Amino acid sequence: MNGRVTAANGRSEGRPSRQINVVLRSAEPPLVSSVVPEREPAPSPNPVSQHSLFQEIQKELDQLVGLDQIKDLVFEIYALLQVSQMRSEAGLLSGGHVYHMIFKGNPGTGKTTVARIVAKLFQKMGVLSKGHLVEVERADLVGEYIGHTAQKTRELVKKALGGILFIDEAYSLARGGEKDFGKEAIDTLVKSMEDHKNQFILILAGYSDEIDFFMDTNPGLHSRFPIQMDFPDYNMDQLIQISELMAKERDYILMPQSLSKLKDHLQSEKDHGLHAFSNARYVRNVIEKSIRNQSVRLLNQYVTGNPGKLELMTLRPEDFKLNGKLQ
Known part of the structure; x- marks a missing residue:
């Protein structure tokens, strides 16, 4: 994934008990010793806080x-x-x-x-x-x-x-x-x-x-x-979560209407795109394009004076000029 996506997703520190069917082969077959120790060896005096x-x-x-x-x-x-x-x-x-x-x-x-x-x-x-x-x-x-x-x-x-x-x-x-x-x-x-x-x-x-x-x-x-x-490919909820995280990393927020428009576009691209859908990479490109569109909109809108902090942060639906492709 180009571009680091960060945010806690609520996983606990304890690991799940599910087993993964993966074979880790040994480079050489282990030798089986017939000597059984009389007692368990003493643990290492300094376990280096295992976890x-x-x-x-x-x-x-x-x-x-x-x-x-x-x-x-x-x-x-x-x-x-x-x-x-x-x-x-x-x-x-x-x-x-x-x-x-x-x-x-x-x-x-x-x-x-x-x-x-x-x-x-x-x-x-x-x-x-x-x-x-x-x-x-x-x-x-x-x-x-x-x-x-x-x-x-x-x-x-x-x-x-x-x-x-x-x-x-x-x-x-x-x-x-x-x-x-x-x-x-x-x-x-x-x-x-x-x-x-x-x-x-x-x-x-x-x-x-x-x-x-x-x-x-x-x-x-x-x-x-x-x-x-x-x-696996990301499902739609995960793609939207990634979109919000990528925007948040850049100090932007997406309006609910923007998220709805983005969701419709991503679903269309997944279902009918001409090329293999590139998941988070595609989402990143869309977010970055919307930020450029927002910059143009704000410069045209505020000929004199500066927009407020919230306006500088907000990506509106009109910033997502998608129409089935990145324009």
Whole structure:
């Protein structure tokens, strides 16, 4: 989601008990020991306030509209990391889990925002040394001649070490067929995942169907991405909530008539738009366009003198010049 959407949505600090059917594969099969300790090992003398590490992450998650299953899965990853630390301190095998991920969903559903939060979580838990996000697309990876693609891809992997390499519209790497340099990028990424194991996390993002097709282009890809997150489209109530939050972030308010007009437009765009609806990204564009329209209206209306504070803040229905498209 381009443009950060913030506001508490009423989630409690306790996490729901719903289980997510996600398999977190271990890089190596755990060894089963026949030795049973006579008693429980003593707990770590300094547990570092187990949940305090997650409080900042949870606050950022709770500021996102919707995405309840995504929030649950992020907490599941946190729980795994926390318990792994406890097991290590207790002298137990904690396993080398694989954390490469697939993010599926339409544009504007929060994939990039969640990737940044996940990067911060892994850094706080000691999995990643830096926790930065390197966001790239096909043009950043694919070169113009044989060998150029591998070089560019290796350089971006090196830049992402200690953090996350996030490839948006990753399926575009497989669109050109066998002779396309995109295949070279895929092969280089797969090799880098082995050469730099546990040194970075790779997240592939894009439309659900296209990502599924992409995964089938290389037989080794499926097993390398054990965590998959599905980002659903926002429903209408959520889109309106996002609209109000985006306006509030900019010190604007929407009149009830403005919200009604916006709601009708968004529904029409979702149902009959020529292109895939881009969710919060589309909402942001509409809000920003309405702010520009309001600026023009106020300058024309107040030739002398200045409008009051409330007038400067209010987006009226006439500021939403939509007519089925952004004008």
